[in-house]
Amino acid sequence: MLGYRHFLKNSKQCAIPFLTGHIYDEPPSEKLSMEGAGWSDSDQGAYTDSDDEYPDHVATAREHDGPRYKVIDKTTLLSAQCRDLKQIQDVLGIRLQHARSLLIHHRWDVENLFSALAEQGEERLFLAAGVPPRSMHRRASGPKEAEFTCGTCFDDVPADSATVMDCSHIYCNDCWTTYFLMKIREGQSRRITCMAHKCNAICDEEKVLKLVAEADPLAVDRYERSLLESYIEDNSKVKWCPSVPHCGNALRVEGEPYVEVQCTCGLTFCFNCGLEAHSPCSCDIWRRWDEKSRDESETVNWLVANTKPCPKCGKKVEKSGGCNLVQCTCKQPFCWLCGAATGLAHDWSRIEGHSCGRYKEDKEREAKKAETDLKRYMHYHTRWKGHMESLRLEDKQREVVQSKIAILEESESVVRDYSWLTNAQSCLFRARRVLAYSYAFAFYMFGSDLFKDDISPEQNEINQNLFEDHQQQLEATVERLAKLVETPFDQFRREGNDIPAIRMEVVNLTAILETRCKTMHEIVENDLLGSLQTTTHHIAPYYANVKPLPNEDSATGDDTDCGVGAAGVGPSTSHFDEEWREQGAVEDSNDVREPDANAGPGSTDVKTNPSSANPSGTDGCASHLDTERALKRPADSFVDRSPPHPAAKLPRSNQEDRFGGREHGKPVPPGNGQKGGTQGGGAGPSGVGGSQAGGEEFKPSCPVCFVEFGSGTDISHVTAHVEECLLAMEL
Amino acid sequence: MAQLDVNRIQKELVEIERDKNSGVSVTIIGGQLSRLTGTIKGPIGTPYEGGIFVVDITLTKSYPFEPPKMTFKTKVWHPNVSSANGAICLDILKDQWSPALTLKTALLSLQALLSTPEPDDPQDAVVAQQYLRNYQDYVTTARNWTNAFATGDRGLQEKVAKLVEMGIPAEAAQAALEKAGGDENAALEVLFSS
Numbered sequence: 001m002l003g004y005r006h007f008l009k010n011s012k013q014c015a016i017p018f019l020t021g022h023i024y025d026e027p028p029s030e031k032l033s034m035e036g037a038g039w040s041d042s043d044q045g046a047y048t049d050s051d052d053e054y055p056d057h058v059a060t061a062r063e064h065d066g067p068r069y070k071v072i073d074k075t076t077l078l079s080a081q082c083r084d085l086k087q088i089q090d091v092l093g094i095r096l097q098h099a100r101s102l103l104i105h106h107r108w109d110v111e112n113l114f115s116a117l118a119e120q121g122e123e124r125l126f127l128a129a130g131v132p133p134r135s136m137h138r139r140a141s142g143p144k145e146a147e148f149t150c151g152t153c154f155d156d157v158p159a160d161s162a163t164v165m166d167c168s169h170i171y172c173n174d175c176w177t178t179y180f181l182m183k184i185r186e187g188q189s190r191r192i193t194c195m196a197h198k199c200n201a202i203c204d205e206e207k208v209l210k211l212v213a214e215a216d217p218l219a220v221d222r223y224e225r226s227l228l229e230s231y232i233e234d235n236s237k238v239k240w241c242p243s244v245p246h247c248g249n250a251l252r253v254e255g256e257p258y259v260e261v262q263c264t265c266g267l268t269f270c271f272n273c274g275l276e277a278h279s280p281c282s283c284d285i286w287r288r289w290d291e292k293s294r295d296e297s298e299t300v301n302w303l304v305a306n307t308k309p310c311p312k313c314g315k316k317v318e319k320s321g322g323c324n325l326v327q328c329t330c331k332q333p334f335c336w337l338c339g340a341a342t343g344l345a346h347d348w349s350r351i352e353g354h355s356c357g358r359y360k361e362d363k364e365r366e367a368k369k370a371e372t373d374l375k376r377y378m379h380y381h382t383r384w385k386g387h388m389e390s391l392r393l394e395d396k397q398r399e400v401v402q403s404k405i406a407i408l409e410e411s412e413s414v415v416r417d418y419s420w421l422t423n424a425q426s427c428l429f430r431a432r433r434v435l436a437y438s439y440a441f442a443f444y445m446f447g448s449d450l451f452k453d454d455i456s457p458e459q460n461e462i463n464q465n466l467f468e469d470h471q472q473q474l475e476a477t478v479e480r481l482a483k484l485v486e487t488p489f490d491q492f493r494r495e496g497n498d499i500p501a502i503r504m505e506v507v508n509l510t511a512i513l514e515t516r517c518k519t520m521h522e523i524v525e526n527d528l529l530g531s532l533q534t535t536t537h538h539i540a541p542y543y544a545n546v547k548p549l550p551n552e553d554s555a556t557g558d559d560t561d562c563g564v565g566a567a568g569v570g571p572s573t574s575h576f577d578e579e580w581r582e583q584g585a586v587e588d589s590n591d592v593r594e595p596d597a598n599a600g601p602g603s604t605d606v607k608t609n610p611s612s613a614n615p616s617g618t619d620g621c622a623s624h625l626d627t628e629r630a631l632k633r634p635a636d637s638f639v640d641r642s643p644p645h646p647a648a649k650l651p652r653s654n655q656e657d658r659f660g661g662r663e664h665g666k667p668v669p670p671g672n673g674q675k676g677g678t679q680g681g682g683a684g685p686s687g688v689g690g691s692q693a694g695g696e697e698f699k700p701s702c703p704v705c706f707v708e709f710g711s712g713t714d715i716s717h718v719t720a721h722v723e724e725c726l727l728a729m730e731l
Numbered sequence: 732m733a734q735l736d737v738n739r740i741q742k743e744l745v746e747i748e749r750d751k752n753s754g755v756s757v758t759i760i761g762g763q764l765s766r767l768t769g770t771i772k773g774p775i776g777t778p779y780e781g782g783i784f785v786v787d788i789t790l791t792k793s794y795p796f797e798p799p800k801m802t803f804k805t806k807v808w809h810p811n812v813s814s815a816n817g818a819i820c821l822d823i824l825k826d827q828w829s830p831a832l833t834l835k836t837a838l839l840s841l842q843a844l845l846s847t848p849e850p851d852d853p854q855d856a857v858v859a860q861q862y863l864r865n866y867q868d869y870v871t872t873a874r875n876w877t878n879a880f881a882t883g884d885r886g887l888q889e890k891v892a893k894l895v896e897m898g899i900p901a902e903a904a905q906a907a908l909e910k911a912g913g914d915e916n917a918a919l920e921v922l923f924s925s
Contacts, residue, residue, distance in 0.1 A: 149786060151831045152738065152739075152795060152831055153738065153739050153795075153828040154738075154739055154742040154743075155738070171830075171831075175830065178796055179796050179830060181794060182796050182797075187788075195829055195830045195831055196831050197823075197827075197829035197831050197832050198827075198829070
């Protein structure tokens, strides 16, 4: 806490009689606690449909409209890597362990492995990965003589107590065992090379297991687990869930790492940096913001630039005008330029008891800049903090809304289905979060030095206008929906007519909000970050549905083929299960993250009931997919930001089953006249802040082909058209 | 595992003793097999020729599965050896160690390192720069260091005695010799110029 009050007085010769003191209260940057902020379903991330580099992801994203990732728990870990191993085995016709060595060397990237095979040829590929040449795979045999001298202990040993590896190097079993145990203890299980000098060959898994099992069964477990977990730790597409205590799951992303994912344990995080979900901030921007809000560096900067400690009492003194002779409240006069103690007399040429007369212009400029920076930071931080606080409160509201729904469902209202309310609430969550983080983004994007080499001041201003315009619209919509969700629905049950009207508005606003969030992400990714020349920043695209892909890896099936204990030597997968449960007993020294023993009863569920662990999510999002699909637009269409017709975005079931006849001929006006949106813009950001056509009559339009319908068009007609369009697009 | 493999070390020592022409030798310090001293002859045709370099060897309990710790006790002017503390940058003493290697092979590798420095992977940046930019200076300094420090106490004592005979105090003579890298004439210059 830097709060203090300090008055300074100029000496009598000064033109301005007083130097004002300042009160510094609360530092502006108080780290907000993210706990309990209800992140669980508020995140998203996927591939923009404008992403040209990954066309196949776009294609598949239509089938599963959300981030493309899977949750790997212990039941699926084995089968997940089994698939990759089998693929390599089948293509190259090699043994499991050699396939594993190759894959570990290529970080479990099958495509990379195959391209290396095509480029370098099999021999070099094998050599680099430590796999002995094919000719040696089956030929290795023991020593021919009855007795031989081990090259490590120099003892003469009988031939039957020696082991030969695939690379044909022979040592006695004792030496091998000691060596293996040491390597396993050092956490090098995945790449135990042969003992011979300059021999790069990876030791045969079966032989390692056989020898180690006799000496130390615990080491066998560690060896096996290490090989299994290599799929997570040596794989750039898979990462451990960063939950603390650790839930034991890992996530596999298909495609780009810039995606926000949600583990089945409920934690949502940015796959790329492992920190909390932070789009529309890029990872770098978020790291900076987080650090800044943690260490109050801005306050400190300002103090350093604007104040000087009194040479006598050490208090911070600010000079806001007047000459360079200042006096602290402790009556000590000192020179402002160099901070040294002086006498009280001051004239044009000198300060009494002091000869420092140099004036430093850059120092003054520095002070001014720090002050502006602090003001900027305060501006953005206040808003960020405000929205984070709202987010926290809205999380608490969740239960309230649920209880309202319960009351309504019991009442005999015309509306029976209240999923629209739950949907609206989760949408509000996501949007609120996007809004909050957009302030952190704006702080760095506009006006900070971070991108000063990339963007000219003029362009920066245009960008800022574009961004702030959308931010403003997003903010307005968020607040409207927030208000609407808090409506006391439960009291409406006697007048049944109100509910359908509110439902319509909520559904409309939800749809608009989804579009706005998406647009915000697209502007940030394509227009703002996309135009950077010297640095690369990416953000996770917005997705309403954050559910992982259905996990087709079964817990049973062909596991045994790929288990490290496949040869029937030593404990096999069941042992591994147990080990997983009792994590923490033995740890490889360099295992980055071990599943935690404190994972709690939740994780036990995952083990005993694989179906509950299977994050297929198929129950929850079936109807959602239609909505999302309708929202999907062609890649080049994002410049047109007019929202699709709200009705077109309704889940089909809503439209067909639950709409009363009354609504059919009565399209609902959109929230706040967004129809005007930013249509006039073309590709450039000049289209910012298009006309707010608030009073204009609403005409439904197709979100796919943008054809407009007359204002009185029947909604079923519009829906049918949209479906046709979607079908045509998919074809 | 927990015990030092006495058997193997003794076999190694016997082998080194047997092959006297290898140019390396190992002796035990204080009856403990974990502390040894090795010596290497400076390779012929290099600035290290004629020198005997003493190497301090420490064996861990995991030897031979872990590499022996080796440092030069004798001061050496070499890109891959620290001129300050004798630390050695050699791959086989680190991650490239193999249990199939022995003290003898390791010392022979050190000998090979003396004749073929690898300035691109330096331990001593100053020496490495000199090696790359001013090779002749490097050769001179390395030879002077060899003469001063690696020819055994006898070499240095003889030179000190000579200087003392010329009427110079023993301490000053020794300091000047060290300063001049063991070169008598240079040491004289140092002494008379001051």
